[in-house]
Amino acid sequence: MSWERDNIRRLEGYTSGEQPDDTDTIKLNTNENPWPPSPAVDAVLQSMDGEALRRYPPPTADAFRDLAARYHGIQRDNLIATRGGDELLRLVITTFVEPGQPIAMTDPTYSLYPVLAQIHDCPVVKVPLESDWSLDPAFIDTVVASGARLTLLVNPHAPSGQLVDVAQLREIAGALEGLLLIDEAYVDFIDPAIEYDSLGLLGEFDNVIILRTLSKGYSLAGLRFGYGIGAVGLIRPMLEKTRDSYNLDLVSQRIAEAALTDVAHARETWKKVREERERLGRSLRGLGFDVSPSHSNFLLARTPGGQSGAESLYRALKDRGILVRYFNEPRLVDKLRISVGTPDENDRLIAALEVLV
Protein backbone atom coordinates (compact mmCIF):
# COMPACT_ATOMS: atom_id res chain seq x y z
CA MET A 1 0.00 0.00 0.00
CA SER A 2 1.00 3.61 -0.43
CA TRP A 3 1.51 5.79 2.62
CA GLU A 4 1.44 8.97 0.60
CA ARG A 5 -1.28 11.55 1.16
CA ASP A 6 -3.81 11.46 -1.69
CA ASN A 7 -2.60 14.73 -3.24
CA ILE A 8 1.02 13.57 -3.11
CA ARG A 9 0.12 10.27 -4.77
CA ARG A 10 -1.58 12.21 -7.58
CA LEU A 11 1.38 14.57 -7.92
CA GLU A 12 3.85 14.26 -10.78
CA GLY A 13 6.70 16.13 -9.08
CA TYR A 14 8.97 18.82 -10.44
CA THR A 15 11.18 17.91 -13.39
CA SER A 16 14.54 19.64 -13.09
CA GLY A 17 16.49 20.53 -16.19
CA GLU A 18 19.23 18.03 -16.99
CA GLN A 19 22.36 18.48 -14.85
CA PRO A 20 25.16 16.51 -16.54
CA ASP A 21 28.21 15.90 -14.37
CA ASP A 22 30.76 16.41 -17.13
CA THR A 23 32.25 19.83 -17.84
CA ASP A 24 32.39 19.47 -21.64
CA THR A 25 28.68 19.94 -22.24
CA ILE A 26 27.70 23.42 -23.37
CA LYS A 27 25.00 23.93 -20.80
CA LEU A 28 22.37 26.41 -21.93
CA ASN A 29 19.36 24.69 -20.34
CA THR A 30 18.90 25.95 -16.75
CA ASN A 31 19.69 29.67 -16.91
CA GLU A 32 22.85 29.65 -14.87
CA ASN A 33 25.07 32.71 -15.18
CA PRO A 34 27.86 31.67 -17.59
CA TRP A 35 30.51 33.73 -15.78
CA PRO A 36 32.07 32.72 -12.45
CA PRO A 37 31.11 34.34 -9.13
CA SER A 38 33.19 37.06 -7.44
CA PRO A 39 36.78 36.17 -6.43
CA ALA A 40 35.59 37.08 -2.92
CA VAL A 41 33.62 33.81 -3.02
CA ASP A 42 36.78 31.79 -3.73
CA ALA A 43 38.54 33.60 -0.91
CA VAL A 44 35.85 32.51 1.56
CA LEU A 45 35.99 28.91 0.36
CA GLN A 46 39.75 28.83 0.80
CA SER A 47 39.65 30.46 4.23
CA MET A 48 37.25 28.03 5.92
CA ASP A 49 38.17 24.93 7.87
CA GLY A 50 36.29 22.14 9.62
CA GLU A 51 36.53 23.72 13.05
CA ALA A 52 34.29 26.58 11.84
CA LEU A 53 31.49 24.04 11.37
CA ARG A 54 31.52 22.70 14.90
CA ARG A 55 28.94 25.21 16.09
CA TYR A 56 25.49 25.98 14.72
CA PRO A 57 25.33 28.85 12.23
CA PRO A 58 23.63 32.23 12.88
CA PRO A 59 19.95 31.18 12.87
CA THR A 60 18.50 34.06 10.84
CA ALA A 61 21.59 34.99 8.78
CA ASP A 62 21.59 38.51 10.17
CA ALA A 63 24.94 39.56 8.71
CA PHE A 64 23.61 38.69 5.26
CA ARG A 65 20.26 40.35 5.98
CA ASP A 66 22.04 43.55 6.95
CA LEU A 67 24.12 43.57 3.77
CA ALA A 68 21.12 42.86 1.55
CA ALA A 69 18.97 45.42 3.36
CA ARG A 70 21.65 48.07 2.88
CA TYR A 71 21.98 47.16 -0.80
CA HIS A 72 18.23 47.66 -1.28
CA GLY A 73 17.90 50.66 1.05
CA ILE A 74 15.41 48.87 3.32
CA GLN A 75 15.36 47.60 6.91
CA ARG A 76 16.59 44.18 8.01
CA ASP A 77 13.09 43.43 9.38
CA ASN A 78 11.75 43.53 5.83
CA LEU A 79 14.02 40.70 4.67
CA ILE A 80 14.31 36.94 5.21
CA ALA A 81 17.17 34.81 3.86
CA THR A 82 16.19 31.41 2.49
CA ARG A 83 17.68 28.27 1.01
CA GLY A 84 17.30 29.43 -2.58
CA GLY A 85 14.28 31.30 -3.83
CA ASP A 86 12.54 27.94 -3.87
CA GLU A 87 12.46 27.75 -0.06
CA LEU A 88 10.82 31.17 0.07
CA LEU A 89 8.07 29.96 -2.26
CA ARG A 90 7.39 27.00 -0.01
CA LEU A 91 7.43 29.19 3.12
CA VAL A 92 5.00 31.70 1.64
CA ILE A 93 2.56 28.93 0.73
CA THR A 94 2.74 27.09 4.04
CA THR A 95 2.63 30.28 6.14
CA PHE A 96 -0.14 32.21 4.40
CA VAL A 97 -2.32 29.78 2.45
CA GLU A 98 -4.72 27.25 3.96
CA PRO A 99 -4.80 23.87 2.23
CA GLY A 100 -7.71 24.09 -0.20
CA GLN A 101 -7.37 27.82 -0.91
CA PRO A 102 -6.66 28.62 -4.58
CA ILE A 103 -3.24 29.79 -5.77
CA ALA A 104 -3.19 31.80 -9.01
CA MET A 105 -0.48 32.00 -11.64
CA THR A 106 -0.05 32.74 -15.32
CA ASP A 107 0.15 30.01 -17.93
CA PRO A 108 2.91 29.33 -18.81
CA THR A 109 4.99 30.06 -15.73
CA TYR A 110 7.79 28.62 -13.56
CA SER A 111 6.86 24.95 -13.51
CA LEU A 112 7.65 24.57 -9.80
CA TYR A 113 4.65 26.73 -8.79
CA PRO A 114 1.87 24.23 -9.51
CA VAL A 115 3.90 21.46 -7.85
CA LEU A 116 4.28 23.46 -4.61
CA ALA A 117 0.58 24.36 -4.69
CA GLN A 118 -0.41 20.72 -5.07
CA ILE A 119 1.92 19.59 -2.27
CA HIS A 120 -0.05 21.96 -0.01
CA ASP A 121 -3.29 20.58 -1.48
CA CYS A 122 -4.27 23.90 -3.06
CA PRO A 123 -6.18 24.19 -6.34
CA VAL A 124 -4.20 25.95 -9.07
CA VAL A 125 -5.80 28.80 -11.05
CA LYS A 126 -3.99 29.26 -14.36
CA VAL A 127 -4.59 32.47 -16.30
CA PRO A 128 -3.29 32.12 -19.88
CA LEU A 129 -0.99 34.86 -21.13
CA GLU A 130 -1.67 36.64 -24.41
CA SER A 131 0.11 35.40 -27.54
CA ASP A 132 2.92 37.94 -27.01
CA TRP A 133 3.23 36.69 -23.38
CA SER A 134 1.81 39.91 -21.91
CA LEU A 135 -0.85 39.68 -19.17
CA ASP A 136 -4.43 39.03 -20.18
CA PRO A 137 -6.35 42.35 -19.78
CA ALA A 138 -8.77 40.38 -17.59
CA PHE A 139 -5.95 38.98 -15.40
CA ILE A 140 -6.97 40.89 -12.27
CA ASP A 141 -10.69 40.14 -12.66
CA THR A 142 -10.01 36.46 -13.24
CA VAL A 143 -7.77 36.17 -10.20
CA VAL A 144 -10.18 38.09 -7.95
CA ALA A 145 -13.12 35.98 -9.15
CA SER A 146 -11.17 32.78 -8.37
CA GLY A 147 -10.81 33.79 -4.72
CA ALA A 148 -7.06 33.16 -4.89
CA ARG A 149 -5.30 33.62 -1.58
CA LEU A 150 -1.91 33.97 -3.29
CA THR A 151 -0.84 34.99 -6.79
CA LEU A 152 2.60 33.97 -8.06
CA LEU A 153 3.94 36.25 -10.78
CA VAL A 154 7.41 35.74 -12.22
CA ASN A 155 8.83 39.03 -13.54
CA PRO A 156 10.73 39.08 -15.86
CA HIS A 157 8.58 36.19 -16.97
CA ALA A 158 9.93 32.67 -17.36
CA PRO A 159 10.12 31.15 -19.88
CA SER A 160 9.52 34.15 -22.19
CA GLY A 161 11.63 36.98 -20.69
CA GLN A 162 8.68 39.41 -20.95
CA LEU A 163 8.58 42.23 -18.34
CA VAL A 164 5.52 43.63 -16.55
CA ASP A 165 6.15 47.28 -15.61
CA VAL A 166 5.85 48.61 -12.06
CA ALA A 167 2.69 50.61 -12.82
CA GLN A 168 0.93 47.37 -13.77
CA LEU A 169 2.30 45.59 -10.70
CA ARG A 170 0.94 48.42 -8.56
CA GLU A 171 -2.46 48.03 -10.16
CA ILE A 172 -2.44 44.29 -9.52
CA ALA A 173 -1.25 44.59 -5.90
CA GLY A 174 -3.93 47.16 -5.18
CA ALA A 175 -6.75 45.15 -6.73
CA LEU A 176 -6.01 41.66 -5.39
CA GLU A 177 -7.67 40.50 -2.21
CA GLY A 178 -4.88 38.01 -1.52
CA LEU A 179 -1.10 38.15 -1.50
CA LEU A 180 1.06 38.90 -4.53
CA LEU A 181 4.48 37.27 -4.78
CA ILE A 182 6.66 38.89 -7.43
CA ASP A 183 9.36 36.40 -8.35
CA GLU A 184 12.35 38.47 -9.45
CA ALA A 185 14.78 35.59 -10.00
CA TYR A 186 15.97 37.27 -13.23
CA VAL A 187 15.62 40.94 -12.28
CA ASP A 188 19.37 41.60 -12.39
CA PHE A 189 19.45 41.13 -16.15
CA ILE A 190 17.01 43.95 -16.90
CA ASP A 191 18.65 46.84 -18.76
CA PRO A 192 19.28 49.54 -16.09
CA ALA A 193 18.07 52.15 -18.63
CA ILE A 194 14.54 50.79 -18.08
CA GLU A 195 14.74 51.83 -14.40
CA TYR A 196 12.57 48.92 -13.21
CA ASP A 197 12.28 49.15 -9.42
CA SER A 198 9.48 47.33 -7.65
CA LEU A 199 10.78 47.93 -4.11
CA GLY A 200 8.74 51.11 -3.83
CA LEU A 201 5.65 48.89 -3.72
CA LEU A 202 6.66 47.73 -0.24
CA GLY A 203 5.84 51.10 1.30
CA GLU A 204 2.46 51.11 -0.42
CA PHE A 205 1.19 47.57 0.11
CA ASP A 206 1.21 45.04 2.93
CA ASN A 207 0.32 42.15 0.60
CA VAL A 208 3.44 42.10 -1.62
CA ILE A 209 6.44 39.79 -1.29
CA ILE A 210 9.42 40.06 -3.61
CA LEU A 211 11.61 37.02 -4.27
CA ARG A 212 15.30 37.40 -5.06
CA THR A 213 18.01 34.79 -5.53
CA LEU A 214 21.79 34.62 -5.81
CA SER A 215 21.45 31.62 -8.16
CA LYS A 216 21.28 33.57 -11.42
CA GLY A 217 22.57 37.12 -10.99
CA TYR A 218 25.45 36.17 -8.68
CA SER A 219 26.49 32.92 -10.44
CA LEU A 220 25.71 30.86 -7.33
CA ALA A 221 23.08 28.29 -8.34
CA GLY A 222 25.09 25.59 -6.59
CA LEU A 223 25.02 27.52 -3.31
CA ARG A 224 21.24 27.58 -2.71
CA PHE A 225 20.71 31.10 -1.36
CA GLY A 226 17.86 33.53 -1.89
CA TYR A 227 15.75 35.99 0.03
CA GLY A 228 12.32 37.51 0.37
CA ILE A 229 11.42 41.17 0.89
CA GLY A 230 8.10 42.39 2.22
CA ALA A 231 6.16 44.10 4.99
CA VAL A 232 7.22 43.10 8.51
CA GLY A 233 3.83 41.43 8.98
CA LEU A 234 4.74 39.00 6.19
CA ILE A 235 8.42 38.49 6.95
CA ARG A 236 8.19 37.97 10.71
CA PRO A 237 5.95 34.85 10.79
CA MET A 238 8.24 33.11 8.29
CA LEU A 239 11.35 34.18 10.18
CA GLU A 240 10.07 33.28 13.64
CA LYS A 241 7.67 30.40 13.04
CA THR A 242 7.73 28.46 9.77
CA ARG A 243 11.38 28.59 8.65
CA ASP A 244 13.47 25.51 9.46
CA SER A 245 15.65 26.21 12.44
CA TYR A 246 19.12 26.87 10.96
CA ASN A 247 17.81 26.88 7.39
CA LEU A 248 21.11 28.27 6.09
CA ASP A 249 24.43 26.62 6.81
CA LEU A 250 27.47 28.65 7.81
CA VAL A 251 29.40 28.12 4.57
CA SER A 252 26.46 29.40 2.51
CA GLN A 253 26.02 32.43 4.72
CA ARG A 254 29.69 33.43 4.47
CA ILE A 255 29.72 32.97 0.71
CA ALA A 256 26.47 34.88 0.22
CA GLU A 257 27.86 37.75 2.32
CA ALA A 258 31.02 37.80 0.18
CA ALA A 259 28.97 37.90 -3.02
CA LEU A 260 26.95 40.87 -1.77
CA THR A 261 30.07 42.80 -0.79
CA ASP A 262 31.13 42.61 -4.45
CA VAL A 263 28.01 43.49 -6.39
CA ALA A 264 30.30 45.35 -8.82
CA HIS A 265 31.61 41.98 -10.04
CA ALA A 266 28.09 40.62 -10.53
CA ARG A 267 27.02 43.80 -12.31
CA GLU A 268 29.81 43.28 -14.88
CA THR A 269 28.42 39.81 -15.63
CA TRP A 270 24.88 41.24 -16.00
CA LYS A 271 26.18 43.69 -18.61
CA LYS A 272 27.98 40.92 -20.51
CA VAL A 273 24.84 38.76 -20.41
CA ARG A 274 22.79 41.62 -21.89
CA GLU A 275 25.33 42.15 -24.67
CA GLU A 276 25.39 38.45 -25.51
CA ARG A 277 21.58 38.28 -25.29
CA GLU A 278 21.35 40.89 -28.05
CA ARG A 279 23.99 39.19 -30.18
CA LEU A 280 22.53 35.69 -29.77
CA GLY A 281 19.04 36.99 -30.48
CA ARG A 282 20.23 38.59 -33.73
CA SER A 283 21.97 35.38 -34.83
CA LEU A 284 18.91 33.25 -34.05
CA ARG A 285 16.61 35.61 -35.95
CA GLY A 286 19.05 35.47 -38.86
CA LEU A 287 18.56 31.69 -38.89
CA GLY A 288 14.78 32.04 -39.03
CA PHE A 289 13.92 31.68 -35.35
CA ASP A 290 11.16 33.85 -33.94
CA VAL A 291 12.70 35.20 -30.71
CA SER A 292 10.63 36.88 -27.99
CA PRO A 293 12.12 40.11 -26.60
CA SER A 294 13.81 39.12 -23.33
CA HIS A 295 14.75 41.04 -20.19
CA SER A 296 16.32 37.92 -18.72
CA ASN A 297 19.36 35.70 -19.27
CA PHE A 298 17.57 33.37 -21.68
CA LEU A 299 15.72 33.55 -24.97
CA LEU A 300 12.53 31.76 -25.93
CA ALA A 301 12.83 30.98 -29.63
CA ARG A 302 10.27 29.41 -31.96
CA THR A 303 12.13 27.10 -34.28
CA PRO A 304 11.91 27.62 -38.05
CA GLY A 305 10.54 24.08 -38.43
CA GLY A 306 7.60 24.84 -36.12
CA GLN A 307 6.13 22.14 -33.91
CA SER A 308 7.95 19.22 -35.51
CA GLY A 309 11.24 21.08 -35.34
CA ALA A 310 11.75 21.96 -31.70
CA GLU A 311 12.01 18.52 -30.14
CA SER A 312 14.20 17.09 -32.89
CA LEU A 313 16.42 20.16 -32.77
CA TYR A 314 16.75 19.80 -29.00
CA ARG A 315 17.86 16.18 -29.52
CA ALA A 316 20.24 16.99 -32.35
CA LEU A 317 21.90 19.69 -30.25
CA LYS A 318 22.14 17.30 -27.33
CA ASP A 319 23.89 14.77 -29.58
CA ARG A 320 26.43 17.50 -30.29
CA GLY A 321 26.99 18.21 -26.59
CA ILE A 322 24.80 21.31 -26.40
CA LEU A 323 21.92 21.30 -23.91
CA VAL A 324 18.98 23.69 -24.28
CA ARG A 325 15.51 23.40 -22.70
CA TYR A 326 12.56 21.87 -24.50
CA PHE A 327 9.15 21.93 -22.79
CA ASN A 328 6.57 19.40 -23.88
CA GLU A 329 3.69 21.79 -23.15
CA PRO A 330 0.96 22.98 -25.53
CA ARG A 331 2.22 26.53 -26.12
CA LEU A 332 5.91 25.70 -25.91
CA VAL A 333 6.31 22.55 -28.03
CA ASP A 334 7.45 24.56 -31.05
CA LYS A 335 10.04 26.52 -29.07
CA LEU A 336 13.37 26.16 -27.32
CA ARG A 337 14.44 28.09 -24.26
CA ILE A 338 18.11 28.93 -24.60
CA SER A 339 20.17 30.34 -21.72
CA VAL A 340 22.63 33.02 -22.78
CA GLY A 341 26.14 31.56 -22.59
CA THR A 342 29.63 32.98 -22.94
CA PRO A 343 30.53 34.39 -26.39
CA ASP A 344 32.32 31.12 -27.20
CA GLU A 345 29.39 28.95 -26.10
CA ASN A 346 26.93 31.06 -28.08
CA ASP A 347 29.16 30.89 -31.16
CA ARG A 348 29.27 27.10 -30.93
CA LEU A 349 25.50 26.93 -30.55
CA ILE A 350 25.01 29.12 -33.61
CA ALA A 351 27.56 27.10 -35.61
CA ALA A 352 25.64 23.90 -34.76
CA LEU A 353 22.31 25.48 -35.66
CA GLU A 354 23.67 26.69 -39.00
CA VAL A 355 24.19 23.05 -39.91
CA LEU A 356 20.91 21.79 -38.42
CA VAL A 357 18.23 24.25 -39.56
Ligand SMILES: *Cc1c(COP(=O)(O)O)cnc(C)c1O
Ligand atom coordinates in the same frame (compact mmCIF):
# COMPACT_ATOMS: atom_id res chain seq x y z
C1 LIG B 1 15.81 30.05 -10.57
C2 LIG B 1 14.43 30.50 -10.22
C3 LIG B 1 13.99 30.68 -8.89
C4 LIG B 1 14.79 30.45 -7.66
O1 LIG B 1 15.71 29.48 -7.78
P1 LIG B 1 16.69 29.14 -6.57
O2 LIG B 1 17.84 28.51 -7.24
O3 LIG B 1 15.92 28.24 -5.66
O4 LIG B 1 17.02 30.44 -5.89
C5 LIG B 1 12.72 31.15 -8.68
N1 LIG B 1 11.90 31.41 -9.70
C6 LIG B 1 12.27 31.24 -10.97
C7 LIG B 1 11.33 31.57 -12.05
C8 LIG B 1 13.53 30.77 -11.27
O5 LIG B 1 13.89 30.58 -12.54
